[in-house]
Amino acid sequence: MSGIRRLYEQADLSEVVALDSIDLSIEPGTFVSVIGPSGCGKSTLLRLISGQERPSAGRVTVCGLSPREAAEAKAFGFVPQTPALLPWLSVLGNVTLPHRVNRRGVSSRRVKGRGDRSSGGDRVRPDLEAMLREVGLGESLHKLPAELSGGMKQRTAIVRAFGLRPDVLLLDEPFGALDEFTREALQEQLLELWEQTRATVVFVTHSISEAVRLSDKVVVMAPRPGRITEVIDIDLPRPRHQEVITSPEFHAYELALRESLRDAFSHSGVVR
Numbered sequence: 319m320s321g322i323r324r325l326y327e328q329a330d331l332s333e334v335v336a337l338d339s340i341d342l343s344i345e346p347g348t349f350v351s352v353i354g355p356s357g358c359g360k361s362t363l364l365r366l367i368s369g370q371e372r373p374s375a376g377r378v379t380v381c382g383l384s385p386r387e388a389a390e391a392k393a394f395g396f397v398p399q400t401p402a403l404l405p406w407l408s409v410l411g412n413v414t415l416p417h418r419v420n421r422r423g424v425s426s427r428r429v430k431g432r433g434d435r436s437s438g439g440d441r442v443r444p445d446l447e448a449m450l451r452e453v454g455l456g457e458s459l460h461k462l463p464a465e466l467s468g469g470m471k472q473r474t475a476i477v478r479a480f481g482l483r484p485d486v487l488l489l490d491e492p493f494g495a496l497d498e499f500t501r502e503a504l505q506e507q508l509l510e511l512w513e514q515t516r517a518t519v520v521f522v523t524h525s526i527s528e529a530v531r532l533s534d535k536v537v538v539m540a541p542r543p544g545r546i547t548e549v550i551d552i553d554l555p556r557p558r559h560q561e562v563i564t565s566p567e568f569h570a571y572e573l574a575l576r577e578s579l580r581d582a583f584s585h586s587g588v589v590r
């Protein structure tokens with residue numbers, strides 16, 4: 319995306335600059351996190367990438383297509399902050415729904431150069447039940463969302479998104495409301511699913527250690543106007559198990575990101 323600007327009109331007709339001068343290019347198959355104070359435009363960025371909104375100026379392309387074309391080609395998986403599960407369907411029912419209502423759309427591929435993973439029909443349908451078991455939901459396949467914990471709902475939403483075999487997976491603070499240990503377990507499971515599918519991931523988080531652990535690249539944003547202040551490459555080996563997470567190199571990245579964020583927060587009016 320280049321030269322992106324997004325204005326919103328407020329109720330009093332004044333304009334708010336949600337994003338300004340955003341230039342960002344994301345390598346296919348990489349894991350990119352976006353971090354920054356509340357209101358700096360992270361969710362807006364995801365909506366622009368997925369074509370749910372259009373920029374006021376500038377251009378977004380996804381594997382050579384416009385976001386709308388990419389969306390029509392079912393290139394995106396989206397996990398919103400609050401998992402939107404259908405309350406009357408079981409875990410398995412929610413996860414398999416896109417395949418049942420839109421068989422061809424989900425499984426037939428689509429975006430240039432990424433068509434190697436499937437070629438249509440039910441043959442390539444991922445084993446969703448196995449994926450649910452892998453993330454610890456084997457006992458809960460037939461439960462309704464109301465019977466699940468917050469973390470279980472998040473896992474269901476993540477498997478549903480991965481099950482679409484998207485080229486681009488957009489996750490908006492999916493682990494926001496979870497305790498540290500559940501969060502770490504889910505990070506691990508997310509990385510395993512990502513290793514298998516190699517989708518391009520754009521992941522919004524407020525956690526410094528989560529961003530370092532998961533990412534190839536961390537995009538730091540500041541508000542007023544929403545902009546990118548720094549992009550930090552995380553050059554750590556994968557898989558990032560305990561020995562990597564506890565290494566001095568990991569800690570050095572956390573400190574660098576913390577410093578960068580401190581500057582971003584100084585523009586937020588929350589931290590001085």
Ligand SMILES: Nc1ncnc2c1ncn2[C@@H]1O[C@H](COP(=O)(O)OP(=O)(O)OP(=O)(O)O)[C@@H](O)[C@H]1O
Nearest residue numbers: 326327334336355356357358359360361362363544
């Ligand atoms: N539909 C809208 N109408 C008007 N203003 C909007 C709209 N959506 C977002 N904004 C404004 O754009 C700015 C960026 O909002 P956005 O939701 O992208 O922030 P965010 O970084 O995701 O914040 P958070 O961390 O709190 O989720 C904010 O000032 C917000 O008030």
Ligand SMILES: [Mg+2]
Nearest residue numbers: 360361362490
């Ligand atoms: Mg947001």
